[in-house]
Amino acid sequence: xxxxxxxxxxxxxxxxxxxxxxxxxxxxxxxxxxxxxxxxxxxxxxxxxxxxxxxxxxxxxxxxxxxxxxxxxxxxxxxxxxxxxxxxxxxxxxxxxxxxxxxxxxxxxxxxxxxxxxxxxxxxxxxxxxxxxxxxxxxxxxxxxxxxxxxxxxxxxxxxxxxxxxxxxxxxxxxxxxxxxxxxxxxxxxxxxxxxxxxxxxxxxxxxxxxxxxxxxxxxxxxxxxxxxxxxxxxxxxxxxxxxxxxxxxxxxxxxxxxxxxxxxxxxxxxxxxxxxxxxxxxxxxxxxxxxxxxxxxxxxxxxxxxxxxxxxxxxxxxxxxxxxxxxxxxxxxxxxxxxxxxxxxxxxxxxxxxxxxxxxxxxxxxxxxxxxxxxxxxxxxxxxxxxxxxxxxxxxxxxxxxxxxxxxxxxxxxx
Numbered sequence: 001x002x003x004x005x006x007x008x009x010x011x012x013x014x015x016x017x018x019x020x021x022x023x024x025x026x027x028x029x030x031x032x033x034x035x036x037x038x039x040x041x042x043x044x045x046x047x048x049x050x051x052x053x054x055x056x057x058x059x060x061x062x063x064x065x066x067x068x069x070x071x072x073x074x075x076x077x078x079x080x081x082x083x084x085x086x087x088x089x090x091x092x093x094x095x096x097x098x099x100x101x102x103x104x105x106x107x108x109x110x111x112x113x114x115x116x117x118x119x120x121x122x123x124x125x126x127x128x129x130x131x132x133x134x135x136x137x138x139x140x141x142x143x144x145x146x147x148x149x150x151x152x153x154x155x156x157x158x159x160x161x162x163x164x165x166x167x168x169x170x171x172x173x174x175x176x177x178x179x180x181x182x183x184x185x186x187x188x189x190x191x192x193x194x195x196x197x198x199x200x201x202x203x204x205x206x207x208x209x210x211x212x213x214x215x216x217x218x219x220x221x222x223x224x225x226x227x228x229x230x231x232x233x234x235x236x237x238x239x240x241x242x243x244x245x246x247x248x249x250x251x252x253x254x255x256x257x258x259x260x261x262x263x264x265x266x267x268x269x270x271x272x273x274x275x276x277x278x279x280x281x282x283x284x285x286x287x288x289x290x291x292x293x294x295x296x297x298x299x300x301x302x303x304x305x306x307x308x309x310x311x312x313x314x315x316x317x318x319x320x321x322x323x324x325x326x327x328x329x330x331x332x333x334x335x336x337x338x339x340x341x342x343x344x345x346x347x348x349x350x351x352x353x354x355x356x357x358x359x360x361x362x363x364x365x366x367x368x369x370x371x372x373x374x375x376x377x378x379x380x381x382x383x384x385x386x387x388x389x390x391x392x393x394x395x396x397x398x399x400x401x402x403x404x405x406x407x408x409x410x411x412x413x414x415x416x
Contacts, residue, residue, distance in 0.1 A: 003412055006262055007342070007343035007410055007412055008343070010303065010305075010410045011408055014251035014255045014408050015347060015401050016254065017250050018347055019049065019402070019403050020046065020053040021049070023245045024181070029112065032111055034110075036110030036112060038060055038063070038111070039104075039112070039114070040063070040113075040114045040116065041065060041104060041116070042064070042066030042115060043067045043096075043116075043117060043124045043125035044183070045086070045119055045124075045400070045402070046119070046183045046402055047117070048066065048068045048081045048402065049402035051076045052074050054116065055079065062078055064079045064080070064114070065096070066080070067082045067093055067124045068120070068124065069084070070084065070086075071083070084126075085123070086120050087145055087353070088145070089124070093124050093125070093126045094128070094134050096125075097125050100164070101127060104173040105172045107173050109176065112177050113177065113178045115170075115179070115240070117181070117182050117194055118195065118403070119185025119405075120404060121196065122155055122195055125195065125196075127162060129162055129228070130231070131227035131230065132223075132227045136223075137161050145314075147217075148216070150311055151185075151311075152193055157209045157212055158196045159197070160209035161228065166197055168198065168233055169198035169199050170199040170201055171237045179243070180199045180240045181243045181245055182194050182243070183244075183245050183246045183404060184248065185406040187406075200239075204232050206231065210228060210229075251307065252268050252305050252408075255305055256268060256305060263301060264301050264302055264412070265298055266302070267298045268306070269305065270308065273307065274309060275310055275311070277311065277312050278325060278329035281333060284304070284411060285330055287411075288340055288413060289337070291304065300339065302413050303413070307406055309322070309406045310323075312383065315381075316382030317383070318382040318383045318384020319354060319384055320352065320384055320386035322352060323409075324351055324389055324395075325383065326407075326409070327343070327358065327389070328380050331366065332366075332377060339415065341361060342361055342409070343360040343408075344409045344410075345357040346358060346404075346408075347405045348400065349398040349400045355397060358395075358396045359385070360396055372392065
């Protein structure tokens, strides 16, 4: 098989492992008391697919509402699916969040609330805290996305700006029983970080949120600062029951199994790798060179697998998400060495705001770029990895995958 075929097969195996289909079996709660309702609420890029999988497993009536990204809808029977903007929230997302919060508040003591939360919920489930407008949230969110702040810090700020995240959806659902199903897209799989934890109660952290904004040079008006400080949450909200349907580790393990089928030794470097995309790429290139030259930490033929979420501090005006930027930096650092190829993709199918999941390269990339007049170093400097890989026919385009366990990276090393 070609390097491209192997790399794409590894990515596909990771995607299949991350889907919610068939994963509710043995994880369902008892039905609500007679006369009680099953209310399904959710948000995230995978939430529509999660809803369909839940309906297939749940042998009782249910109703509900969830919000997903435009183009990420999936068929459901009785659960309504609304689409909205991501990563910068819009009016459709705010209207959906208002309806979801209203439905949660309608739950009574005999009702069962099922929460389906996946990555992307932070932006999709947008409901400004009292004293804030949607525009306030949009402006802060845009600044955060360009700042290079890691997802954990961004979500601290998002909770502080929200009337529904950080456990506030669980507070609205009380006294109903709440069971939360999660697909993790965050390093460490912390339930309170996934989608900014709408059903995971925690104490408000206004000063922490303001400190993060200051650290990245993001100035906010006085009314935004006041609203953040006033946005408290009740202290008596019960902790929900949590079920984790898919995680980055599950996806990497599936890719490792597929690698063995190809006669490759897999080495999982980690499922929670963070940092500036081009800096992570330099570190990965060093490991790849050591592997190729010395057989350390593993001997070829092998594949180095990793996940997590890198960040990009946007300085140029080009096109490209964090996976394309990582891969371009990796290709330049490896320098066209024979026997090294790689793929880097976002498992939701959308790398940043572009139409690709990511990209791939093989040893011929640099020579081909020179032959076609594509300046890879200039592309990296201007955050224009998408344009470079598109010109060289190296994009990976899947469309929305209806799951999201963050980034997938595989570096393939063959004997030469």
